[in-house]
Amino acid sequence: MKIIHVPLFTVMLLLLLYLLSACRSEAHQLDPLPTVIVNPNFQRQLGPLPTVPPYRCGAWASNNVPAAASTITIYAKLTGDVAGVPDIPATAIVHFKSANITLDQQSVSDRNGYVSFTLPLQSRQPRLIPATVDVQFSTAGSPVRCTAFFTPQ
DSSP: OHHHHHHHHHHHHHHHHHHHHHTOOOOOOOOOOOOOOOOTTGGGGSOOOOOOOSEEEEEEESOSSOOTTOEEEEEEEEEETTEEOOSOEEEEEEEOSSOEEEOOOOEEOOTTSEEEEEEEOTTOSOTTOOEEEEEEEOOSSSOEEEEEEEOOO
16 A cells, blocks of 8 residues: 555646746836926926906706707806806807807896707708807907707607
């Protein structure tokens, strides 16, 4: 019986040594990357920060995916700093694929800076083709414009 155990022990030892040699690490050593040096004066080279405009606006549609023959409402808000700006007249121009239409509604911003325009689509825009609406507030100085969009389904 001792004869059988010796060769088995020898085979197991050789197998263990083979496995250990397979785990030997010969990883390729990468060259070190060059050190990046940031000039501490680089911020002094920048120009002045842009100024915040006195007014900003945002516009959106009551339904971004309306039926082609439905009626939607276009909303817009004018802000100065973070507060709504009241009593500013606004106009809206709808950009359909085949024509631009100025909405004939006269709208003036309410005490919170909101305006709204009713827009009957009347199937004037092809299905799945986006359309835009520019809302322009007539502020002192230069007008402020923002855009809403919708895509008839």
